[in-house]
Amino acid sequence: MNVIRASVLGYCAGVRRAVDIALHEAASASHKVYTVGPLIHNPAVLERLKSRGVMVSEEESEADTAVTPVRQDDVAIIRAHGITPKSEERLRERGFRITDATCPKVKKNQMLAKELAETGYRVFLAGEKLHEEIIGIQGYAPGSIVVEDAIQAMQSARALYAEQPAVKTALIAQTTISIDDYTAISETLQTVFPAIMICNTICSATRERQDAIRSLCKKADAVIIAGGRNSANTRHLLAVAESVCAAAYAASGVCKPVILVEHAREIPSSFLEGTVYKTIGISAGASTPDDIIDEVERTLRGCRRLPGSRRRARPRQPADSTRQGDPRNAHPK
Numbered sequence: 001m002n003v004i005r006a007s008v009l010g011y012c013a014g015v016r017r018a019v020d021i022a023l024h025e026a027a028s029a030s031h032k033v034y035t036v037g038p039l040i041h042n043p044a045v046l047e048r049l050k051s052r053g054v055m056v057s058e059e060e061s062e063a064d065t066a067v068t069p070v071r072q073d074d075v076a077i078i079r080a081h082g083i084t085p086k087s088e089e090r091l092r093e094r095g096f097r098i099t100d101a102t103c104p105k106v107k108k109n110q111m112l113a114k115e116l117a118e119t120g121y122r123v124f125l126a127g128e129k130l131h132e133e134i135i136g137i138q139g140y141a142p143g144s145i146v147v148e149d150a151i152q153a154m155q156s157a158r159a160l161y162a163e164q165p166a167v168k169t170a171l172i173a174q175t176t177i178s179i180d181d182y183t184a185i186s187e188t189l190q191t192v193f194p195a196i197m198i199c200n201t202i203c204s205a206t207r208e209r210q211d212a213i214r215s216l217c218k219k220a221d222a223v224i225i226a227g228g229r230n231s232a233n234t235r236h237l238l239a240v241a242e243s244v245c246a247a248a249y250a251a252s253g254v255c256k257p258v259i260l261v262e263h264a265r266e267i268p269s270s271f272l273e274g275t276v277y278k279t280i281g282i283s284a285g286a287s288t289p290d291d292i293i294d295e296v297e298r299t300l301r302g303c304r305r306l307p308g309s310r311r312r313a314r315p316r317q318p319a320d321s322t323r324q325g326d327p328r329n330a331h332p333k
């Protein structure tokens with residue numbers, strides 16, 4: 001059995017930066033360190049951070065009581081997906097020292113939404129209503145309208161047009177939305193508001209991983225995606241792979257299964273037998289650490305250590321390493 005990796009997979013620069021910032025704070029602080037909500041959507045990484053003393057504060061919920069009283073210099077790290085300005089203000093009022101690990105690309109999206117709202121645009125946000133990034137951006141653009149798919153886009157656009165036919169409109173994407181979904185939403189909105197300003201704010205890391213998995217699906221007989229089930233970009237990778245494999249089935253009758261695992265131990269036996277699939281492809285969401293991807297590959301290959309894994313390691317930090325210097329100075333590409 002061959003095992004191949006997608007050409008781009010795993011940690012994106014924004015997630016790596018956020019994890020590095022949290023580890024840096026945990027290593028250097030004598031005070032308590034909290035993340036505002038889960039730092040990223042990967043349970044293994046959250047466990048690792050917890051073991052280093054980084055606690056999670058659910059700032060929007062009653063669980064707030066778990067972190068009070070705040071001692072002087074206790075740190076609140078804003079997650080990679082960002083938070084609303086109101087939440088940030090509330091944290092400051094409570095006495096936290098804020099460390100902002102919002103991905104610079106998400107921050108750019110927040111500023112864009114703010115500028116558009118302040119200049120009279122009605123902003124549509126294409127993404128998941130309950131995703132932290134979308135909730136955070138909404139805080140910067142009061143009155144923005146979240147649409148999750150083309151059907152919602154049509155309903156919301158018609159309702160807005162009925163009230164304000166001459167309103168200026170703009171569309172911003174959640175950075176991790178699938179390109180196909182964004183295209184469908186933008187084309188739908190244009191049928192109602194032909195002059196809508198379409199802002200291409202999908203992160204290149206998302207595009208690269210989606211392109212890579214399309215190519216992987218063509219080469220593999222089965223595909224494993226490693227990542228958190230509550231990770232939006234991991235779920236989008238799953239959706240892209242399923243759609244490519246469904247199209248292959250319709251065209252040739254060849255069935256290529258696609259599965260999502262959070263850990264290697266979840267890999268089903270049919271993938272491990274070595275006789276069912278000739279080539280298995282591996283991809284991973286942008287919040288999946290390197291060691292989980294390695295573990296999946298090791299398990300598929302049926303050996304404890306990847307031959308030559310050291311030599312093949314990419315020039316990047318392992319998930320739980322701490323860089324010299326302050327990682328807040330690092331920026332995603």
Ligand code: SF4
Binds near residue numbers: 013014103106176332
């Ligand atoms: S996917 Fe892109 S926008 Fe999202 S955290 Fe990673 S680098 Fe930032």
